[in-house]
Amino acid sequence: MSSAGGEFGRAVRAALKDQRLSIRAASRAMSYDHAFLSRVLAGKQLPSPELAESLDRLLNAQGSIVELAARLLDGDAPSATPPLPTLADFLPEGDPLSLPTVRSPRRVGVGEVRDLQQRVHGLRLADDVLAGGDLIGPALRELRKTVRLYRENTHTGEVGRALLIQIGELAQIAGWIASDAGRHEEAERIYRLGLSAARQAEDHTLAGNLAGSLAYQMSNTGRTDEGLTLAQAALHDTGDDAPGKARALYWDRVAWAHTQAGGTENSQAAMRALGEASAALADDTDTDEPPAYLYWVDAGELQVMESRVYTELRRPLRAVPLLRDVLGGYDATHTREMALYLSWLAIALADANEPEEAASVAERVIRIAADVASERTAERVRVVLARLREYADVPEVATLLADNAAA
Incomplete structure (x- = not known):
């Protein structure tokens, strides 16, 4: 650790102690990940400017913590690249999947595991056509039921591992559903439970999927540094032995995390990650x-992510044709995704100085979103309307804004 790095960690820990705040309490108060803050204060990871500002406000440090971080980031940092975090850094504390002693457990067999696999996949297929608000109840009930099945009964080692894998898979889709319903804290707890189950089952591909899903939520809810760190950890820990589809998906999530983090360097890294995703899918020779x-996960979904990245990077000449191509053949029964992809098209059209067409597409987004119980679509409606305010003097846009003033 550099001298500035050590000074930063010591200063923050001393200030926390003076105010009788634990690292966990501080991370909760700032809506930062506890493991991330712990790594920073231990010198394992550099603080971001945003984290330094949050700590400065929390501790009423009057700029001293921001100054320390600036010194560290401007040249007093170690010359060597800090070690990448691993997925173990993101696991929940304790062991929520420990096996208690129960009086009359029954034996769980492979038949129940197969039934569970079908229910889990059924929930995934339901998520294609239903939104988080419609599915959150059934998803949480199924997850609680499955955890109890594992913890409160006996099984062979093989069946136990299979149950852990199903808990991980179920946690991934349940976390996704909770996130879509706007229940982000609950989604994070679910993702971390699933990550623990996948790690115990030694299923690194599944662990990467869960970590990437959580990283995606972090990137979309303002925790961009954490999202990028976790997305990179998911990719790194999964390794080259993962199926090509998995590696393509994890590279896509790294691309999105870079895009949300912002800045020229991250923009270039996002473009490189998109290329790696396409290469991974093309090189998938696993039999x-x-x-x-x-x-x-297929070439079409990679095209969706590519078009969204181009939109976020304000490159409408590349984004608009891709989005039109995607939407031209998209399954209309997938209404939530249809609304989401149309929202990016509306933004890209606005960036291309086509406000009339952007307003027309935005109207479709609003009409579809009204019937979808998804916080993600509701947020995208707000984003689109905010972007179109720049063109409030265009009659079509003015009418749209007036009709949707409440949004």
């Missing part, structure tokens, strides 16, 4: 059947 949860 084994990929995990069922990767059923939706």
Whole structure:
């Protein structure tokens, strides 16, 4: 650790102690990940300017913590690249999947595991056509039921591992559903539970899927540094032995995390990650059947992510044709995704100085979103309307804004 790095960690820890705040309490108060803050204060990872500002406000340090971080980031940092975090850094504390002693457990067999696999995949397929607000109840009930099945009964080692894998798969889709319903804290707890189960089952591909899903939520809810760190950890820990579809998906999530982090360097890194995603999918020569949860990953989905990245990077000449191509053949029954992809098209059209067409597409987004119980679509409606305010003097846009003033 550099001298500035050590000074930063010591100063923050001393200030926390003076105010009788634990690292966990501080991370909760700032809505930062506890493991991330712990790594920073231990000198394992550099603080971001945003984290330094949050700590400065929390501790009423009057700029001293921001100054320390600036010194560290401006040249007093170690010359060597800090070690990448691993997925173990993101696991929940304790062991929520420990096996208690129960009086009359029953034996769980492979038949129940197969039934569970079908229910989990059924929930994934339901998520294609239903939104988080519609599915959150059934998803949480199924997750609680499955955790109890594992903890409160006996099983062979093989069946126990299979149950852990199903808990991980179920946690991934349940976390996704909770996130879509706007229940982000609950989604994070679910993702971390699933990550613990996948790690115990030694299923690194599944662990990467869970970590990437959590990273995606972090990137979309303002925790961009954490999202990028976790997305990179998911990719790194999964390794080259993962199926090509999995590696393509994890590279896509790294690309999105870089995009949300902002800045020229991250923009370039996002473009490189998109290229790696396409290469991973093209090089997929694995003859084994990929995990069922990767059923939706194909060239079309990579095109969706590519178009969204171009939109966020304000490159409408590349984004608009891709989005039109995607939407031209998209399954209309997938209404939530249809609304989401149309929202990016509306933004890209606005960036291309086509406000009339952007307003027309935005109207479709609003009409579809009204019937979808998804916080993500509701947020995208707000984003689109905010972007179109720049063109409030265009009659079509003015009418749209007036009709949707409440949004």
